Amino acid sequence: xxxxxxxxxxxxxxxxxxxxxxxxxxxxxxxxxxxxxxxxxxxxxxxxxxxxxxxxxxxxxxxxxxxxxxxxxxxxxxxxxxxxxxxxxxxxxxxxxxxxxxxxxxxxxxxxx
Amino acid sequence: xxxxxxxxxxxxxxxxxxxxxxxxxxxxxxxxxxxxxxxxxxxxxxxxxxxxxxxxxxxxxxxxxxxxxxxxxxxxxxxxxxxxxxxxxxxxxxxxxxxxxxxxxxxxxxxxxxxxxx
Numbered sequence: 001x002x003x004x005x006x007x008x009x010x011x012x013x014x015x016x017x018x019x020x021x022x023x024x025x026x027x028x029x030x031x032x033x034x035x036x037x038x039x040x041x042x043x044x045x046x047x048x049x050x051x052x053x054x055x056x057x058x059x060x061x062x063x064x065x066x067x068x069x070x071x072x073x074x075x076x077x078x079x080x081x082x083x084x085x086x087x088x089x090x091x092x093x094x095x096x097x098x099x100x101x102x103x104x105x106x107x108x109x110x111x112x113x
Numbered sequence: 114x115x116x117x118x119x120x121x122x123x124x125x126x127x128x129x130x131x132x133x134x135x136x137x138x139x140x141x142x143x144x145x146x147x148x149x150x151x152x153x154x155x156x157x158x159x160x161x162x163x164x165x166x167x168x169x170x171x172x173x174x175x176x177x178x179x180x181x182x183x184x185x186x187x188x189x190x191x192x193x194x195x196x197x198x199x200x201x202x203x204x205x206x207x208x209x210x211x212x213x214x215x216x217x218x219x220x221x222x223x224x225x226x227x228x229x230x231x
Binding site: 033035041042043045048056058091093101102103104105106107 | 114147149155156157158159162202218219220221222223224
C-alpha cells in the first residue's frame with residue numbers, strides 16, 4: 001500500500017513569506033507527527049496529533065508555526081513570516097496507533113532565502 | 114520531558130566487524146524504543162524496535178538490548194557490510210494508557226554516523 005506522502009518535495013521561498021507543507025498519512029493511521037531536521041542534525045519534534053485528542057504542540061519553536069489536521073487524515077504545517085533559520089527538511093510520520101511503529105514520509109526540503 | 118542521549122556521534126568499522134551504538138533516556142515512563150536508519154538524502158526507516166517488557170530483540174544481523182533499571186538501550190550490528198553505512202537514530206516514547214499530551218511522541222537522539230569500510 002501507499003506510504004506517507006508529503007508535498008511539495010522542495011520549497012524555496014523568500015524571507016517573510018508564508019509557506020504551507022502538506023502530509024498525507026498512511027490510510028487508517030490515527031497518529032501523525034511533524035519533525036524538523038536541519039542539515040546534518042537530528043530530528044526535532046514539532047507537533048503530534050492523535051485521533052480526536054487535542055494536539056501536542058509542545059515542540060513548535062514559535063507562534064509563527066501552526067498545524068492542523070482535517071478529518072483525522074491530511075495535515076498541513078504552516079510557517080508564517082519565514083526566517084532563514086526555518087530552512088530544514090520537514091518530515092511527517094504516522095502510526096496506526098499511539099504505540100505503533102512510526103513511518104516517515106520523504107520530507108519537504110524548505111529553503112528560505 | 115524526555116531526553117535521549119546517543120553515543121558515539123560517529124563510528125567507523127571495518128567490514129565484517131561489529132558495531133554498537135548506545136542510548137540513554139531520562140524518563141522512566143518511556144516504554145517504546147525504536148531505531149531508525151537514515152541514508153543520505155532519504156527518509157528515516159524503522160529497522161528494529163523494542164518495548165519495555167522485553168530485554169532483547171534480534172532480527173538477523175541487528176539486535177537491540179534494553180536495560181530499564183539503568184535506562185539505556187543499545188543497537189548491535191554484526192558482520193557489518195558497506196550498505197550498513199548510514200546515520201542511525203535511537204528514540205524513546207511513552208505509548209500505553211492515556212491518549213493525547215506527549216505520550217506516544219518520539220524523542221530522538223542526535224544520531225550516529227556509521228561508516229563501514231570495505
